[in-house]
Amino acid sequence: MHTDNYTMEIKDIFDKVKLIIRTPEQFWSDDNASNTTFINTLKGFLAPLLIVWFVTLFIGNYFFGSNESLLYIISQNLTVILSFIAWIIVTIYLYREIAAKFNIDNNVNRCADTIIYTFTPVVLSEIIASLHYNLGFVNILGLYSVYIFWKAFEREKELSSDKRTALVIVTFIVAIVTGLLIKLMFNGAFSMFYKSSNLFVS
16 A cells, blocks of 8 residues: 555656746646645655756665765765755745745645755756766756746746846845855865764775
8 A cells, every 4th residue: 555655756846847847837727736835835845856867866875976985975965965955945935935026825735845846956956967977078067046036927928028037137136145154155165074073984
């Protein structure tokens, strides 16, 4: 029974990812995110993708990366995943503030779904790129998120094309700057802990 449930959950995630990538306008028009909460979207959609990302990070770093200890690799990979989660949460908060300025619905669940589903291509590209350092170019595919974000605002009928463009640009500039700062903070904290600890000795 539990196996069947897991199989269905995996299929649901796969179908949702496929719909987001192939026909984002249909995904948003179907309003797949309308009856979910922030926590449910994190647990039921984002978390499984992050687990896959962690696995590919481990494969890439352990088999094709540095000769650091296993504990170091696991800790470094956790730092990457946690920094991404922090980035998503902060971006959701900032997007709510931006949405309010543009007089569109800034309900936390709706905003969370918009950001999490929008950044699906970013996670997918990271999953692939993490397998080997020569696959770093795949990250460019994460830019498809801009298009998915643009399509999300077709739901906002009162939002003009100019306002939609401004909203997309402002949100992504804020998200990029925020992401870089959070990544620097997490990497800096990990580096400081690494240098001051003997836990990572091979």
